[in-house]
Structures are given as C-alpha cells and as structure tokens.
Amino acid sequence: AQSVTQLGSHVSVSEGALVLLRCNYSSSVPPYLFWYVQYPNQGLQLLLKYTTGATLVKGINGFEAEFKKSETSFHLTKPSAHMSDAAEYFCAVGGGSNYKLTFGKGTLLTVNP
Amino acid sequence: EPEVTQTPSHQVTQMGQEVILRCVPISNHLYFYWYRQILGQKVEFLVSFYNNEISEKSEIFDDQFSVERPDGSNFTLKIRSTKLEDSAMYFCASSETPTSTVYFGPGTRLTVL
Numbered sequence: 001a002q003s004v005t006q007l008g009s010h011v012s013v014s015e016g017a018l019v020l021l022r023c024n025y026s027s028s029v030p031p032y033l034f035w036y037v038q039y040p041n042q043g044l045q046l047l048l049k050y051t052t053g054a055t056l057v058k059g060i061n062g063f064e065a066e067f068k069k070s071e072t073s074f075h076l077t078k079p080s081a082h083m084s085d086a087a088e089y090f091c092a093v094g095g096g097s098n099y100k101l102t103f104g105k106g107t108l109l110t111v112n113p
Numbered sequence: 114e115p116e117v118t119q120t121p122s123h124q125v126t127q128m129g130q131e132v133i134l135r136c137v138p139i140s141n142h143l144y145f146y147w148y149r150q151i152l153g154q155k156v157e158f159l160v161s162f163y164n165n166e167i168s169e170k171s172e173i174f175d176d177q178f179s180v181e182r183p184d185g186s187n188f189t190l191k192i193r194s195t196k197l198e199d200s201a202m203y204f205c206a207s208s209e210t211p212t213s214t215v216y217f218g219p220g221t222r223l224t225v226l
Contacts, residue, residue: 034215043219044204099168100158101158
C-alpha cells in the first residue's frame with residue numbers, strides 16, 4: 001500500500017521568497033515520486049518526477065525536489081517565488097507492480113506581491 | 114507537444130441517467146487511466162486499462178462504472194446510473210509504460226442534479 005501526506009493545505013509566500021512544499025510518503029516498494037501542478041480550471045501538469053538515480057530532481061519553472069529515503073520525504077522547493085506560481089500542488093507516489101498513482105490532498109500556494 | 118484531450122469539459126445530468134465521458138489519449142501511449150477529484154478533495158485513482166482490459170481498479174470503480182476503448186483513439190468512461198456523489202472532476206490520463214510519466218487531460222466536470 002502507498003500513501004502521501006502533504007503538510008499544509010495552504011502555503012502563502014511573498015514574491016521572491018523561497019517556496020517549500022512538504023511531501024512525505026509511505027510505500028512498501030521502491031517509490032516513484034511526482035509533483036503535479038494544477039492551475040485554476042485546468043488539468044494536472046507534471047512538474048518533476050523521481051524514479052531512480054539522482055535524488056535531486058529538477059523540473060520545470062525552476063522547481064526542484066529531493067528524494068530522501070531515510071526521511072521518506074520528497075519536498076518541493078523553488079528559490080524565488082513568482083506570481084505565476086500560484087496554483088495547487090499535488091505530490092503523488094507510484095511504483096511496484098500496480099498501475100496507479102496515489103495523490104496527496106494538495107497544497108494551495110498563494111504568492112503575495 | 115502531444116496532449117490528452119477530454120470531452121465535454123462540463124456535463125450536467127440528472128440523477129439516475131447514464132453519462133459517457135470521452136478521452137483521446139496520447140497516440141503512442143498504451144496505458145490509460147481515469148481519476149476523479151471531488152471538489153476540495155484529493156485526486157483518486159479509478160481504473161487503469163491496458164491491452165483492452167482493466168489492469169487495476171479501485172473500490173470506487175463499482176458495477177456502475179465501465180471503460181472502453183471503442184476504436185484506436187478514444188477511451189471512454191461510462192457511469193450507468195449517476196448518483197449525486199458522482200459529481201466530481203474526472204481526469205483521463207495516459208502513459209507509455211506503467212512507470213513512465215502519466216499525462217493528464219484537462220478534465221470533465223460532471224455535475225449530477
């Protein structure tokens with residue numbers, strides 16, 4: 001079984017500030033980890049993913065995430081927030097022989113001018 | 114860039130009616146999925162489909178739900194007798210392999226009255 005916990009349903013930052021969105025996972029098999037972003041009234045867009053190899057993963061729009069197995073975490077960061085980053089962010093876990101992704105509840109990021 | 118498309122974008126139906134949600138996955142993808150997101154809740158896996166059969170389904174995917182690939186391009190989700198609690202955003206998704214990136218469509222918002 002797999003599960004995802006996203007700490008903080010709502011994160012608010014100032015433009016130019018560091019963005020940190022937290023994700024912890026549980027998985028009985030080696031996990032594949034994903035961050036998706038959802039802009040209002042749109043679908044889910046992949047930001048980045050970790051499958052194997054390098055634990056620091058770089059994605060689109062300046063986001064990156066680090067897989068830390070010992071902490072079962074996959075936190076999403078961006079050094080400097082932009083107004084256009086305002087959206088909902090979902091962490092998801094997959095892996096093993098199943099075909100599904102298990103999502104967290106999402107974190108709504110607001111960016112203040 | 115190839116993308117998953119879904120029609121309609123919004124469907125309103127009466128309780129007890131049948132609805133069919135349509136999706137066109139990315140053309141070289143072999144694995145297809147439906148997920149749903151009830152307003153304010155997490156994205157939930159419904160079903161995965163490969164080689165013209167269901168690979169995996171969740172407990173949500175009961176006898177009221179069915180999926181079909183009626184031709185070489187479309188992938189459909191049918192709800193036979195809709196309930197109020199079926200109101201949600203339904204996302205179609207596809208991937209090349211079970212472990213590769215899952216691409217999501219923009220969603221169909223289903224409203225059951």
